[in-house]
Amino acid sequence: METNFVTFADSASQSAAGRAEPDSVLLDAYSNTVVTVAKKVSPSVVQIKVSAQPTKKSSVDVHKGRPGQQAGGTGSGFIISTDGYIITNNHVVAGASKIEVALPGDEFTQD
Structure with missing residues (x-):
């Protein structure tokens, strides 16, 4: 990047x-x-990719998933300590069953 x-x-x-x-x-x-x-x-800014388990709700959930399908989204965060502690907003990770983080210059692999 x-x-x-x-x-x-x-x-x-x-x-x-x-x-x-x-x-x-x-x-x-x-x-x-x-x-x-x-x-x-800038080097401490990370991209966050989240996935959530399918829901049985008839309406679309907060991560824009459709009922019965894997829901997910992306957001950003910041590394705030040398041991890798990351801070982000709650709405980015709320309901996530899987969280992936990409550092500057890294790309997510295809699932």
Whole structure:
């Protein structure tokens, strides 16, 4: 997985006298901070694939499955510790019978 980052700090933020506008300087600093943080945390973002057992309900369940069929979905999470602890939202894994995690650059295998 290739990640590209773009910053918008250029000469357009300079006034005619060659001095940077105060707002432009702050916006450039904010942009650079966001890019730096994104570069640092991107490797900890994971993709989560869940599967759930078929349900006998007549309506579609929360994972968009149809009655009698394997239900599932995907979401994202973050590795928050060196021992691999992952945090995600409850709705991503609620009712899951199988959870698979892919690290950046990895792909899920076909079932």
